[in-house]
Amino acid sequence: MHALRTKAKQLRDLVQYRVYRPSHLRIGLQDLFDWRAPAMAVQSNSIHLQAAMNWLCQAQDANDDGGVSARYRLSKGWAASYPETTGYIIPTFFNYSGISKDEQYRQRAIRMADWLLSVQHDDGAFPGHDVSKNSAPRVFNTGQALLGLIRAFRETGKEIYLQASLHAGDWLASVQDADGAWTKFAYYNRSHAYYTAVDWPLLELFVITPKKVYRDTAIKHLDWVLSHQLPNGWFDRGGFKNDEAPFLHTIAYTVNGLLESGGLLQPQQPAANIYVQAALRAAEALLHRFEIRDFMAGQFDRNWKAIATYSCLTGNVQTTFNWLRLYEFTQDPRLLNGALKLNDYVKSTQDLRSSNPGIRGGIKGSQPIWGRYIHYSYPNWAAKFFVDALMREDKLMHALYQREGIV
Numbered sequence: 575m576h577a578l579r580t581k582a583k584q585l586r587d588l589v590q591y592r593v594y595r596p597s598h599l600r601i602g603l604q605d606l607f608d609w610r611a612p613a614m615a616v617q618s619n620s621i622h623l624q625a626a627m628n629w630l631c632q633a634q635d636a637n638d639d640g641g642v643s644a645r646y647r648l649s650k651g652w653a654a655s656y657p658e659t660t661g662y663i664i665p666t667f668f669n670y671s672g673i674s675k676d677e678q679y680r681q682r683a684i685r686m687a688d689w690l691l692s693v694q695h696d697d698g699a700f701p702g703h704d705v706s707k708n709s710a711p712r713v714f715n716t717g718q719a720l721l722g723l724i725r726a727f728r729e730t731g732k733e734i735y736l737q738a739s740l741h742a743g744d745w746l747a748s749v750q751d752a753d754g755a756w757t758k759f760a761y762y763n764r765s766h767a768y769y770t771a772v773d774w775p776l777l778e779l780f781v782i783t784p785k786k787v788y789r790d791t792a793i794k795h796l797d798w799v800l801s802h803q804l805p806n807g808w809f810d811r812g813g814f815k816n817d818e819a820p821f822l823h824t825i826a827y828t829v830n831g832l833l834e835s836g837g838l839l840q841p842q843q844p845a846a847n848i849y850v851q852a853a854l855r856a857a858e859a860l861l862h863r864f865e866i867r868d869f870m871a872g873q874f875d876r877n878w879k880a881i882a883t884y885s886c887l888t889g890n891v892q893t894t895f896n897w898l899r900l901y902e903f904t905q906d907p908r909l910l911n912g913a914l915k916l917n918d919y920v921k922s923t924q925d926l927r928s929s930n931p932g933i934r935g936g937i938k939g940s941q942p943i944w945g946r947y948i949h950y951s952y953p954n955w956a957a958k959f960f961v962d963a964l965m966r967e968d969k970l971m972h973a974l975y976q977r978e979g980i981v
Contacts (some may be wrong), residue, residue, distance in 0.1 A: 578908075584669055587762075587944065587950070588635075588721060589726055590649055590871065591647075591648040591649045591654045591948050591950040592605075592648055592649060593648065595648075595960075596929075597928050597930035597933055598648050598930075598933075600925075600928065601925065601928075601933060601938075601943055602943070604925075605941065605943050605944070606942065608942075610922040610923055611921070611922040612922075616918055616921045616922055617921070617926065619698050619875075619921075619964045619967065619968050621926070622921050622924055622926075622964060623670075623961055623964050623965065624934030624958075624959050625924065625926050625934065626924070626935050626936070626957045626961050626964075627679070627935075627961060628934075628935050628939065629671055629931075629934065629935035629936040629952075629957050630642065630663065630666075630667075630954065630957050630958065630961070631978040632683065632932070632935075633646070633652070633728065633929045633954050633957075634682060634685075634686070636652035637652070637654060637655045637703070639655050639689055639692075640655075640685040640686060640688060640689035641655025641656065641657065641686060641689045641690075641693075641705070642655055642656065642659060642660045642663050642686065643655055643656070643760050643952050643954060643956060644656035644659065644704045644953065645939075645948065645951045645952055645953040645954060646932035646933065646936060646951065646952040647950065647951045648943075648950045648951065649950060651932065652932065653692060653706070654705050654706035655689065655703040655704060655705055656703075656704040656705075656954065657690060657693050657700045657701055657704075657705070657715060657716045657719050658700070658702075658712075658714070658715035658719060659718065659721065659953075659954050659955045659958065660686050660690060660719075660954075661686075661700070661715075661718040661719035661720065661721055661722035661723070662688065662718045662721045662722060662955075662958065663686065663722070663878070663954065663955075663958045664686050664687055664690075664721070664722030664725050664726060665681075665683075665721060665722065665725040665737060666682045666958050666961050666962055667680070667682050667683035667686070668680060668683045668725055668729055669678045669868070669911040669962075670961065670965065671683070671963060673965060676786055680729070683722075683725075684701055684724065684726065684729075685767065686722065687722055687723060687726035687735060690719050690722060690723060690738070691723075691734065691735075691738055693705060694719070694738055694741070694742070695711055697711065697741075697745050698716075698738075698741035698742045698743075698744055698745035699711030699712070699742065699745045699759070700712070700715045700716040700719040700742065700758075701715065702714075702715050702761070703710065709826060710759065711745075711759050711857050712759055712760070712761065713746060713749065713756045713759050713769065713772060713956030714760070714761060714766075714768075714769060714771065714772060715768070716742050716745065716746055717746065717771060717774075717775050717776070718771070718775070719742065719773030720739055720742045720743065720746075720775040720776075720778075720779065721774075721775045721778070722944075723735045723736075723738050723742065724739050724775060724778050724779060724782065727739060727782070728782075729896045736782070736783070739779055739782070740779070740783065740785075743776060743779045743785075743788050746772060746776060746791065747776075747787045747788065747790075747791040750791055750794065750795065751765070753798060754794035754795045754796075754797060754798035755769075755795065755798050756772070756795070761814060762814060762815060764811075764815075765798075765811055766811055766812070766813075766814075767794060767799045767802055767809040767810070767811045767812040767824075767828045768820075768825075768827035768828045768831070769799075769831070770795070770796060770827070770830070770831025770832050770835060771827045771828075771831040772792075772795070772829050772831070773791075773792035773793075773796050773831055773835045774792075774830075774831045774834040774835050774838070776788045776789070776791055776792040777789060777792045777834075777835050777838045777839065778838065780792070781838065792835060793839075796832065796835055796849050799828065799832070799852075800848070800849070800852055801853070803852055803856075804876065806855075806857065806859060806877070806878065807852075807855035807856040807857075807858065807859040807878075808859070808876045808877075808878065809825070809828050809856065812824055812825055812828055819873045819874055819875045819876075819881050820873065820874065821872060821873055821886050821889060821946075821947050822860075822870065822871070822872055822873065822874070822886040822888075822889025822890065822892075822893060823886055823888045823889040823892065823947060824889075825856065825860070825874065825889065825893075826889050826892030826894065826895075826896060827891045828856070829853045829856050829857050829896045830853075830892060830895065830899075832849040832850065832852050832853035833849070833850050833853040833854075833857075833896060833899055833900060833903070834899075835849050836848070836849035836850035836851075836853065837850065837899075837903070844903045845903040845904050850900075850903060853896070853900070854900055854904070857893070857896050857897060857900055857909070859878050859951040860878075860893055861897065861908060861909065861912045862878075863878055863880065864912055864915075864916065864935060865908075865912065867880070867891075868915075870885055870886075870889070870890050870893065870916060870919070871883070871884075871886075872884045872885055872886035872889065872945055872946065872947055873884065873886070873946070882929040882945070883945065884940045884941060884942060884945025884946060884947070885919075885940065885941045885945070886939070886940060886945070886947040887920055887923060887937050887938055887939065887941050887960075888937070888939060888947065888948070888953065888955060888959060889947070889954055889958070890916055890919065891916075891917070891920055891937070891959040891960045891962070892914065892959045892963075894912075894916045894917045894920075894963045894967070895913075895959060895962050895963045895966055896915040897909040897910070897912050897913040897916075898913045898963065898966045898967060898970055899966070900909065901913070902970065905910065910970065910974075912934070913963070913967065914967065917963055917964060917967055920937065920960060920963075923937070923938065923941050924937060924960075932952065933952065935957070936952035936956070936957055937953075937956035937957045938951070938952055938956065939951050939952070939953050939956060960962045
């Protein structure tokens with residue numbers, strides 16, 4: 575009976591996600607037989623970067639509001655624009671504009687920032703879903719929108735972005751719990767370790783306008799997160815729900831928020847910062863698992879045991895970015911080596927030749943595409959973190975080659 579139910583579900587998925595379409599079927603067959611690009615066929619970073627940026631531009635153009643579509647879904651096509659991820663895509667576009675010397679990416683980033691202004695709530699918060707739904711304000715989503723508004727202010731000097739940033743920061747500080755966590759207006763109304771990704775933008779805001787409440791709010795939560803770290807580097811309350819092992823995606827968020835926050839708080843000696851050290855313990859645990867298996871699983875339990883056979887591609891590129899940032903802080907070559915290998919794995923899953931613009935250049939939620947994380951979809955945040963990881967890799971490798979006299 576169980577086998578019959580499984581087969582029935584598989585048949586439903588084939589219809590629901592329109593796997594019978596040629597461009598969809600191609601991906602399904604590639605993933606079924608693991609026909610990824612062989613190591614020697616993976617292209618240079620510049621080609622993969624440009625393809626991902628082209629995809630992100632398609633995602634922005636999918637709707638006419640200036641925001642970025644949340645994802646391309648095999649079942650329904652492009653989704654509505656998503657404030658949370660549009661927020662942190664803004665810095666990626668400004669960064670790529672600087673590297674490519676192409677003004678269009680800067681202008682696109684400004685359009686995203688202007689769209690964020692149009693969807694900010696009166697109390698300073700941002701909605702917790704894409705704009706196809708009237709959703710309640712959310713702490714995490716507001717923090718990510720804040721990253722984009724701060725960068726827009728730094729790039730343009732326009733006061734309107736600063737005022738929107740202050741409004742968002744004030745709201746975040748006002749809804750924090752007494753113990754430093756965020757529960758009200760949090761996902762599933764529970765506290766999360768991965769909200770360190772809110773602490774980082776609050777500290778960025780403190781750098782711009784030394785209003786002590788932003789720093790105090792961030793540190794209070796960072797300390798709460800450290801109180802939930804186990805000796806093996808694991809963070810309790812690191813996922814979306816109480817009853818599931820976290821996706822690598824949220825584990826990587828936690829690590830990134832800690833290391834970026836620590837770097838802001840102790841810029842002269844970031845490796846000595848307690849939050850960076852906490853991030854390093856978790857990052858090294860993941861690196862150890864990757865070195866043993868030569869594969870990064872999509873979910874882990876609190877003993878760092880892999881409990882999934884699929885890979886969370888979003889979490890992969892977030893993790894490579896974290897390893898690269900920690901390499902900058904520590905100069906540990908293991909971190910750089912692991913990042914290069916894992917970046918190449920994700921590059922091997924990127925389809926550069928599809929006739930479907932929703933697929934070509936995008937990064938799937940999971941490998942294979944039916945894996946549990948954002949299945950049968952190409953989320954915009956996967957492409958964003960992929961671009962960030964490759965740009966950071968290029969920067970560090972260029973510096974390394976210069977030191978070694980290779981260039």
